[in-house]
Amino acid sequence: MFMQFNINKKASMLMWTLFMMMAPLSIYMMLSNKTTLIEWVLFNISSTPIMMTIIIDPVGALFSSTVIMISANVLQFSTTYMGHDKFIDRFTVLVLLFVLSMNMLIFFPHLIILLLGWDGLGLVSFILVIYYQNPKSLGAGMITALTNRIGDVMLLLSIAWTLNQGQWNIVHMWETGFWNWQSAAIMLAAMTKSAQMPFSSWLPAAMAAPTPVSALVHSSTLVTAGVFLLIRFYPLMSSTPWFNPLLLLIAVSTTTMAGLSAMTECDMKKIIALSTLSQLGMMMAAMGLGMVNLAYFHMVTHALFKALLFICAGTLIHSHMHSQDLRWMGNITTQMPTTTSCFILANMALCGAPFMSGFYSKDMIVESSIFYSNNFIMLTIILFTVSLTSFYTTRFSLATIWGPSNCNPFIWLEENKSLTTPMLILSSMSTISGSALIWVMSMNQEPLTIGPVMKNMPMIMVMTGLLVAWYMNTQQLKLLPVMMQIPLTHHASCLMWFLTPLSSQFTMKTPMLISHNYLKNLDQSWLELLGGQGVASSSFLASNSMMNMFNTKPVNYLMMPSILVLLTLTLL
Known part of the structure; x- marks a missing residue:
């Protein structure tokens, strides 16, 4: 029931x-x-x-x-x-x-x-x-x-x-x-x-x-x-005193690492996960700079467009026989128009395109970090990560939307109501939530007075990343990024600056060797000889040797238990 x-x-x-x-x-x-x-x-x-x-x-x-x-x-x-x-x-x-x-x-x-x-x-x-x-x-x-x-x-x-x-x-x-x-x-x-x-x-x-x-x-x-x-x-x-500087350093390192790793990743869901990691670093960086209201604002808007991005990706994965590889997808514009439109909206919000929900929070974080006196190196890295976001987003869109289709010709791409309704609701929220929240939320935001070049710097970095990604991914393979040409940097990028092996295989290798040596030297050697199994096997060998020494008569079988009992009592 x-x-x-x-x-x-x-x-x-x-x-x-x-x-x-x-x-x-x-x-x-x-x-x-x-x-x-x-x-x-x-x-x-x-x-x-x-x-x-x-x-x-x-x-x-x-x-x-x-x-x-x-x-x-x-x-x-x-x-x-x-x-x-x-x-x-x-x-x-x-x-x-x-x-x-x-x-x-x-x-x-x-x-x-x-x-x-x-x-x-x-x-x-x-x-x-x-x-x-x-x-x-x-x-x-x-x-x-x-x-x-x-x-x-x-x-x-x-x-x-x-x-x-x-x-x-x-x-x-x-x-x-x-x-x-x-x-x-x-x-x-x-x-x-x-x-x-x-x-x-x-x-x-x-x-x-x-x-x-x-x-x-x-x-x-x-x-x-x-x-x-x-x-x-x-x-x-x-x-x-150490909280804000340390949080800013960790957050900037995280968002840079995630942006560089997403440039070389081919798994669709992992690219979106790395973009989530990059945006989490942006929220933590805003908090490290003392802008806690903007960090919360970005957290709410990011939740909406990132959920939309995952649902669009899930629709593509569902239609491609649960394959997550970017290299098997492409040319979904004519067959999946709703998914394509929502996908582009989510990517625009992620990059911080004007008047999308991500623009109001992300652009305000970058402008505030420029306005207030902060570490110049940290500010430069934050601006660099903004261009990285548009780079991997453009690469992602080129592979799935505008690139040629490399999948099986018999794959059926569908869009039913259960798939399109959540996408349309979340895409509308991803469009209007930023402006609606900035009107309704009570934030004590000071007026920012900065020059036109610094005011437009976030959009300049977004457009730079977009154009570089478009040029590199539409030309021949010889124009691949430098990170993909050098083996060490390519492996470092794919393995998240080697954090993946360091946090999994590296930490488990030494305890595994110790436990394996313990198993061989103690559990399978001395403990077997001195434990119950060793005592049973030695008594079995002793009884067999005694039976071989004497004639095998029925009375010997009757005498053996009594002899063993007498020996035990003598030892006790």
Whole structure:
């Protein structure tokens, strides 16, 4: 009876109902700019109350509405993409559990209860990554789970270091003697969940999950949980002198590495994952520069157009017999017009094309970093990564939309209602959300007075990356980028600056050798001789030798047990 209910067909409707309830609340909270705290005491330990706290503020309400809307579209998309799966209802329940964990993380500012949502995200993400149950998915799931487990341990340590305050509410915390250690622990936890260097390798590996999982989990919710945690803690953590410079350095390194790696990648989902990594670095860089409102603004707009990009990519993968290689695709303009249009819109928003949602947040981050006095090297690298984004986006579009088709001629490209409806909804949101949010959100943004050249510098870098990518990818192979001509740099780019082997095979090699030597030298040698198996084999050999010494008569078989008993008693 439970299987006949068809959860997968009702889940999208449930999410849309919740969105209709959350959207008016989030608009009201943003317009009024109010924060509501609901607290009740669960129990007391001596004189310390353990309270359940719910915070309803503009930041949490808007982000929750975004997550619910994206999950409604992704669940509708999954009814076609996962339609042939016998266990689609189990998949839908896992996605709903993920949305529940994300909302627990958003609305509970209590560190101990927030840990439930934090751990729930990691556990459900691991189950969804290993959903296809093959060795590649299991390896990717283990990297994902173990990397996120580092963040869980850091949160547990920060809970222990907050014990002397007598409460774990984020809103009411103050600086203590352990505050430097606690800041480092929270920052490490956010870095693991948001895949910042050196914990970046799990995000492209997690693309082994089904595409609806990638559209929801690895674009807009799980990876932004670390950014959201830092936004919650930012008023307190920004007082630590080393926090902002260190966060800026890590974020700029991450976004540069991801942009360079996406230039040489051929797996469609990995390119989008690396672009997610690049945009997460941009959010962290904005926070490192002190622009926390702009980081949050970019997080919301990025969630919308990145989910759209994953759904468009999922439609292409579904139509190409679940192949993810760019080199097998091309010329989808005439056969898939809706997907092509939405795909171009998502790429334009990602690059920061004027009047798209990504333009308002990304352009404002770059302009603010130019206006305020910052490190010139960091500013140059940020501008360089803007051109890298347009470079790999143009290469991506040339291979899938305008390039020649290299796939099997018998492949049927389809666009049914379950595929086009989520794309059209998310593309409209990716177009209007940036301007709508900048009108509604309460941001104390100072007027920026900069020259026309610096004002247009983000668009100049975008156009530079676009033209260079167009020229290099439409000419002969001799004009390939320098990174693809030199073997070392090509391998470094494909392996994310060697972070992939360093975080997986390299770390497992020494423990594997130690355990293998232990198995050979102890378990299969001395422990076998001295253990029960060795004693049994030696007694068996002794009895056989004694039987060979005497005549084999029936009385000898009767005497052997008594002799063994006498020997045992003598030894005791």
